[in-house]
Amino acid sequence: MMMIPLNITKTIHDWLYSVMPENAASITEMLLIAIAYLALFAVAGLYLVLLERKVAAWFQLRLGPNRVGPFGLFQTMADALKLLSKELTSTDKTDKFLYNLAPFFVITTSLIALSVFPFSKQFQAFDINIGVFFLIAVSSIGVIGILIGGWSSNNKYAMIGAMRSGVQTISYELSVGLSIITMVLLTGTLQLSEIIEIQRTGGWLIWQGHIPAIIAFMIFMIAGTAETNRAPFDLVEAESELGAGFHTEYSGMKFAYFFLAEFINMFIIASIAVVLFFGGWLSPFGITEGITWFPEVLWFLIKVLIIIFLMMWFRWTFPRLRIDQLLTLEWKYLLPINLVNLVVMAIIIWLNLTF
Amino acid sequence: MRPISYRDCERNITLEPGTQNMKPETINNNFKTEEYFVNMGPQHPAAHGVLRLILTIDGEIIKNVEPDLGYIHRSIEKMCERDSYQQIVHLTDRMDYLSSHINNEAVCLTVEKALEIEVSERVKVIRTIISELTRIASHCLWWGVMGMDVGALTTYFYGFRDREMINDIFEETCGARLTMNYNIPGGLMFDIHPNFVKRTKDFITHFKTKLPEYDRLLTGNVIFQKRTKGVGVLTKEDAISFGTSGPVARGSGFANDVRKRHHYSAYDRVDFKEALFTEGDSFARYQVRIMEMWEAMKIIEQLIDTIPEGDIKTPTNAVIKLPKGEYYQRVETARGELGVYINSTGTKNPYRLKFRSPGFSNLSVLDHITKGAKIGDLVATMASFDFVIPDIDR
Amino acid sequence: MSYFSDIYNGIKTLLTGMSVTGKYFIHARKGSLTQQYPDNRETLKMFDRFRGEVVMPHDENNEHRCTGCQKCEIACPNGTIEIIWDRGIDEETGKKKKKIDKHIYHLGMCTMCGLCIEACPTDAIVWAQNYENSVYDRTKLSKVLNQPGSKVKAGIED
Numbered sequence: 002m003m004m005i006p007l008n009i010t011k012t013i014h015d016w017l018y019s020v021m022p023e024n025a026a027s028i029t030e031m032l033l034i035a036i037a038y039l040a041l042f043a044v045a046g047l048y049l050v051l052l053e054r055k056v057a058a059w060f061q062l063r064l065g066p067n068r069v070g071p072f073g074l075f076q077t078m079a080d081a082l083k084l085l086s087k088e089l090t091s092t093d094k095t096d097k098f099l100y101n102l103a104p105f106f107v108i109t110t111s112l113i114a115l116s117v118f119p120f121s122k123q124f125q126a127f128d129i130n131i132g133v134f135f136l137i138a139v140s141s142i143g144v145i146g147i148l149i150g151g152w153s154s155n156n157k158y159a160m161i162g163a164m165r166s167g168v169q170t171i172s173y174e175l176s177v178g179l180s181i182i183t184m185v186l187l188t189g190t191l192q193l194s195e196i197i198e199i200q201r202t203g204g205w206l207i208w209q210g211h212i213p214a215i216i217a218f219m220i221f222m223i224a225g226t227a228e229t230n231r232a233p234f235d236l237v238e239a240e241s242e243l244g245a246g247f248h249t250e251y252s253g254m255k256f257a258y259f260f261l262a263e264f265i266n267m268f269i270i271a272s273i274a275v276v277l278f279f280g281g282w283l284s285p286f287g288i289t290e291g292i293t294w295f296p297e298v299l300w301f302l303i304k305v306l307i308i309i310f311l312m313m314w315f316r317w318t319f320p321r322l323r324i325d326q327l328l329t330l331e332w333k334y335l336l337p338i339n340l341v342n343l344v345v346m347a348i349i350i351w352l353n354l355t356f
Numbered sequence: 357m358r359p360i361s362y363r364d365c366e367r368n369i370t371l372e373p374g375t376q377n378m379k380p381e382t383i384n385n386n387f388k389t390e391e392y393f394v395n396m397g398p399q400h401p402a403a404h405g406v407l408r409l410i411l412t413i414d415g416e417i418i419k420n421v422e423p424d425l426g427y428i429h430r431s432i433e434k435m436c437e438r439d440s441y442q443q444i445v446h447l448t449d450r451m452d453y454l455s456s457h458i459n460n461e462a463v464c465l466t467v468e469k470a471l472e473i474e475v476s477e478r479v480k481v482i483r484t485i486i487s488e489l490t491r492i493a494s495h496c497l498w499w500g501v502m503g504m505d506v507g508a509l510t511t512y513f514y515g516f517r518d519r520e521m522i523n524d525i526f527e528e529t530c531g532a533r534l535t536m537n538y539n540i541p542g543g544l545m546f547d548i549h550p551n552f553v554k555r556t557k558d559f560i561t562h563f564k565t566k567l568p569e570y571d572r573l574l575t576g577n578v579i580f581q582k583r584t585k586g587v588g589v590l591t592k593e594d595a596i597s598f599g600t601s602g603p604v605a606r607g608s609g610f611a612n613d614v615r616k617r618h619h620y621s622a623y624d625r626v627d628f629k630e631a632l633f634t635e636g637d638s639f640a641r642y643q644v645r646i647m648e649m650w651e652a653m654k655i656i657e658q659l660i661d662t663i664p665e666g667d668i669k670t671p672t673n674a675v676i677k678l679p680k681g682e683y684y685q686r687v688e689t690a691r692g693e694l695g696v697y698i699n700s701t702g703t704k705n706p707y708r709l710k711f712r713s714p715g716f717s718n719l720s721v722l723d724h725i726t727k728g729a730k731i732g733d734l735v736a737t738m739a740s741f742d743f744v745i746p747d748i749d750r
Numbered sequence: 751m752s753y754f755s756d757i758y759n760g761i762k763t764l765l766t767g768m769s770v771t772g773k774y775f776i777h778a779r780k781g782s783l784t785q786q787y788p789d790n791r792e793t794l795k796m797f798d799r800f801r802g803e804v805v806m807p808h809d810e811n812n813e814h815r816c817t818g819c820q821k822c823e824i825a826c827p828n829g830t831i832e833i834i835w836d837r838g839i840d841e842e843t844g845k846k847k848k849k850i851d852k853h854i855y856h857l858g859m860c861t862m863c864g865l866c867i868e869a870c871p872t873d874a875i876v877w878a879q880n881y882e883n884s885v886y887d888r889t890k891l892s893k894v895l896n897q898p899g900s901k902v903k904a905g906i907e908d
């Protein structure tokens with residue numbers, strides 16, 4: 002367990018070890034970090050929802066939420082409160098155990114994935130040497146939650162939605178993985194903090210890897226949007242076809258978990274893109290390199306938000322694909338291009354053509 | 357085939373004998389697949405109201421579509437037998453509410469035909485202009501909803517923005533935005549508002565810049581084209597034999613525009629092209645409507661500057677009694693051909709009144725052309741048909 | 751080859767679409783169409799022909815123009831208007847004359863078709879432009895249009 006050697010955390014760390022036996026102290030520490038992350042990302046997720054609603058409104062010539070708090074800043078808080086106070090309904094013939102398990106499955110997996118991201122040099126909960134691999138592995142568990150959610154609801158629409166989700170995620174997992182591997186080829190390491198260190202000297206990876214990196218980024222964005230089940234790939238919850246898709250039968254906080262998970266997943270995809278292509282928390286051209294007080298996490302957030310905005314832009318512009326077109330896109334376009342791209346990247350590295 | 361009842365759906369019985377044969381003969385018992393029923397509607401986002409489609413689905417593939425009607429049946433035809441001819445007009449507002457003015461006009465034209473009265477040129481021109489504005493308003497809404505049904509949510513708001521301008525014109529002239537009731541047998545209820553001409557011209561200039569934007573946002577979009585091209589193909593033969601009309605028929609190359617073939621109001625003196633495409637798929641129907649918007653603007657432009665002077669109503673008796681006989685008049689609403697049949701026995705109420713609504717016959721082809729398609733195709737096809745459920749049920 | 755041109759054209763159309771929404775995003779502030787309804791009550795003005803509700807205007811002497819001819823009641827397609835009338839003695843001529851006791855209007859049933867106003871020979875009823883007609887109790891929607899103690903203006907004949 003890597004620690005966050007900020008000053009405050011260091012004080013807490015020292016204090017915990019001084020009052021407790023070593024094992025208990027480290028467990029308490031993990032708990033504290035977990036709680037901190039939970040609180041942080043629950044709030045972050047809520048604000049992403051708000052951002053989505055605002056951005057959608059601006060695309061659509063509307064104002065967006067502006068009643069609760071200044072500029073509607075507390076709107077999603079109020080929504081979350083409302084959802085909390087709602088009754089958790091379910092239909093008679095649900096598979097009770099799986100039905101209740103599904104939302105936790107979805108939200109937990111997305112929160113686990115967050116733990117490995119280096120938000121800044123010091124701000125990283127869990128810096129393992131197989132970071133990228135861990136990310137791919139964890140983020141593909143989420144679909145199981147959607148599958149069992151759709152299955153156990155005992156609703157035909159939910160079932161169709163869940164099955165679509167299974168098909169979609171399994172296919173696009175490949176493209177996400179391959180485009181990440183293309184970049185890993187360039188870095189030669191799976192550890193996220195090291196990937197960023199490499200970019201400090203050689204420039205961002207999208208610059209270092211130029212053409213294949215740009216292609217990889219585009220594929221990653223498409224496949225990543227599909228991974229998060231957002232438009233134009235939102236067949237899972239295509240509301241004009243399936244009502245609400247896999248979470249048709251969920252209400253109250255369980256529904257909110259699915260909803261929040263979608264936004265956290267979006268954050269994760271954007272974060273992976275930032276780490277792998279845009280230098281993580283590094284400032285562009287090192288403009289804030291020497292300034293010690295400048296919070297590097299800000300750069301990370303700005304980049305993530307730009308990519309999230311791009312995904313929102315997609316969502317509010319494009320129509321949705323049909324299920325067979327979705328698979329055609331993956332298997333006939335993205336996958337072959339990706340494989341070729343991987344080879345091109347290897348050749349480029351072999352010939353030392355990287356910047 | 358007897359109609360499928362709710363009970364049957366619960367029991368999951370496949371009723372149509374033909375569908376039994378669709379199952380593969382050699383069924384591997386471990387992976388036995390089953391067709392199942394899904395009720396799409398009456399409360400479903402793609403149903404645009406309370407249309408219930410009973411789908412027989414095999415996975416994502418649609419085997420059978422059975423529309424179940426009657427959820428918004430208000431027996432308008434029966435109510436008409438009770439009402440006087442002036443009162444009938446306002447009931448037709450509630451049929452196809454998106455082209456309410458054209459519905460009104462249909463009834464008024466029938467009554468005028470029966471009474472053999474001629475309305476003034478001014479009335480004819482104003483009726484034509486407002487009809488075309490109604491058509492644009494209806495198509496604007498359809499465009500937004502079409503985008504929404506295939507997943508592009510933003511189109512809805514752009515479509516509504518332009519529709520609102522037309523609604524404002526209507527509201528200024530006749531006081532209502534949707535259920536206008538501006539026509540009366542013998543003319544119009546009152547004259548157009550002094551601002552009408554200016555506002556209409558403003559709208560045309562505005563809309564001429566916005567319609568190309570529609571094309572850039574949705575028509576050209578590769579995903580949209582993939583979703584609609586070759587989807588729900590209706591051949592010309594089927595279009596004729598199923599009695600379709602309006603953009604649905606014209607998307608299949610069946611030229612049946614009532615405005616062109618059976619002139620009424622001022623359509624005989626304007627020059628416009630009948631939107632005609634031959635592919636017969638959802639995209640062709642889409643293009644017909646986009647082109648109709650252009651043509652409607654052309655018609656309005658030809659008439660708006662030269663609205664002739666004249667009486668706004670031709671006087672009729674306070675109690676209209678149609679002479680004994682049968683009368684029929686058709687008009688082209690935004691959805692297709694609306695026919696009004698009046699059977700009069702010479703009293704102040706019709707003995708029987710029948711509306712031949714475009715939506716009802718258009719709906720009948722839905723099952724035929726969506727067999728074997730995916731659920732997403734069904735939604736796209738339905739969107740391209742532009743159903744208004746009260747028009748189907750009445 | 752068409753494989754690659756498909757990709758190229760596809761991406762181009764997608765970018766064109768994005769440019770349209772992007773343009774509106776940039777002009778979001780001034781392009782917004784939202785009407786913040788309860789806040790803009792002061793500036794929200796209905797068109798003068800707007801059909802809000804049928805009213806019977808009275809002048810300063812508490813006189814209206816309704817003769818009680820019941821034409822509006824007959825014209826109304828759904829029985830929204832009920833007229834309770836009486837026969838009174840006309841002061842000038844001394845003849846018996848129809849006059850209204852109550853002109854009852856059920857706003858809840860009205861379809862705003864305007865036929866009653868068309869039918870009225872003396873323009874006794876007109877459209878009002880109010881638009882906030884919701885109430886908590888349905889019975890409040892049944893209104894008596896003539897004010898208590900009012901009488902028909904002299905010289906109004908149908």
Ligand code: SF4
Nearest residue numbers: 826860861863864866
């Ligand atoms: S507007 Fe129509 S429905 Fe309302 S009172 Fe007058 S005639 Fe009756």
Ligand code: SF4
Nearest residue numbers: 816817819820822870
């Ligand atoms: S309101 Fe007009 S139509 Fe109705 S009773 Fe009075 S005068 Fe007659």
